[in-house]
Amino acid sequence: MSRTFAKLEGVTKCYGDGARQACVLGPVDLEVASGEMTLVMGPSGSGKTTLLSILGLLLAPTEGRLSLAGEKVGDLPxxxxxxxxxxHVAFVFQHFNLLESLTACENVRVGLVHAGLSGRKADRRSREILGSLGLSGKEDSLPRELSGGEMQRVGIARAIAMPGRLVLADEPTAALDSVTGEAVMTTLADLARREERAIVAVTHDPRWPPLAHRVLAIRDGRITHEERRESSMPFSSAV
Ligand SMILES: Nc1ncnc2c1ncn2[C@@H]1O[C@H](COP(=O)(O)OP(=O)(O)OP(=O)(O)O)[C@@H](O)[C@H]1O
Ligand SMILES: [Mg+2]
Incomplete structure (x- = not known):
């Protein structure tokens, strides 16, 4: 049922060269499918952010092949x-990265205008998406007038307002209290299902696996364990 959106084959990442070379990732083989939320869990320094950066084309692998949306990335300039x-790629950051002087709506709108939408259309789409994430009435608030969970949801709105089907979230709940963290992870899991996005989220929190379709454990740069959950459960029925 699910379709592969990103694929890594034999991917490694090494820094430095010669005797000082350190290989921090791989080899990793991984397929990420649309309609699924995949969690990546592992100790600090195990290569989670490196893996996400390679998937999101922010970092080139040292070896191996990568394809995204059916296109081979390797030799492209x-x-x-x-x-x-x-x-194709949308990023959700741990610390939201919202522009402090812009309202929630304007923060979402910026990327859309940059991508070529007219001001009116961008405004309408921003409000629509904020509403779908439970932020109706907060569209014109500045970040400092929002709670941490609300700010993170604006960050998610900004990411998903764009067409990018691969949504990468690096510890999206790390700065949140547990209740708002839960709302954010539920939102991401829903998005994967509802909008057929491929979502990959790094987390340390043992409460989120029941929400995910798939959980990967990573240690010393390698995927050491994979658990697939056929139907991810809503959080309320998982506790
Ligand atoms: N630019 C770099 N140059 C050299 N080494 C690096 C560089 N970036 C990351 N590393 C090393 O690669 C390893 C993996 O880093 P990475 O950021 O992927 O870990 P992580 O699993 O995301 O950790 P954390 O949970 O602390 O965020 C670490 O040992 C780190 O020190
Ligand atoms: Mg990291």
């Missing part, structure tokens, strides 16, 4: 890689 990234 940087300009073409950047175009693929803009078209």
């Amino acid at each position: 940087e300009s073409r890689r950047a175009a693929l990234r803009r078209r």
Whole structure:
């Protein structure tokens, strides 16, 4: 049922060269499917952010092959890689990265206008998406007037307002209290299902696996365990 959206084959990442070379990732084989939320869990320094950066075309692998949306990324020039990234990848950051002087709506709208939407259309789409994430009435609030969970949901709105089907979230709940963290992870899991996005989220929190379709354990740069959950449960029935 699910379709592969990103694929890594024999991917490694090494830093430095010669005797000082350190290989921090791989080899990793991984397929990420649309309609699924995959969690990546592992100790600090195990390579989670490196893996996410390679998937999101922010970092080139040292070896191996990567394809995204059916296109082989390996030999493409940087300009073409950047175009693929803009078209297909959305990032949700741990610390939201909202622009402090812009309202919630304006924070979402910026990327849409940059992508070529008219001001009116961008405004309408921003409000629609904020509403779908439970932020109706907060559209015109500044980040400092929002709670942590609300700010993170604006960050998610900003990411998913764009067409990028691969949504990468690096510890999206780390800065949140547990209740808002739960709302954010539920939102991401719903998005995978509802909008057929391929979502990959790094987390340390043992409460989220029941929400995911798939959980990967990573240690010393390698995927050491994979657990697939045929039907991810809503959080309330998982506790
Ligand atoms: N630019 C770099 N140059 C050299 N080593 C690096 C570089 N970036 C990351 N590393 C090393 O690669 C390893 C994996 O880093 P990574 O950021 O992927 O870990 P992580 O699993 O995300 O950890 P955390 O949970 O602490 O965020 C670490 O040992 C790190 O020190
Ligand atoms: Mg990290």
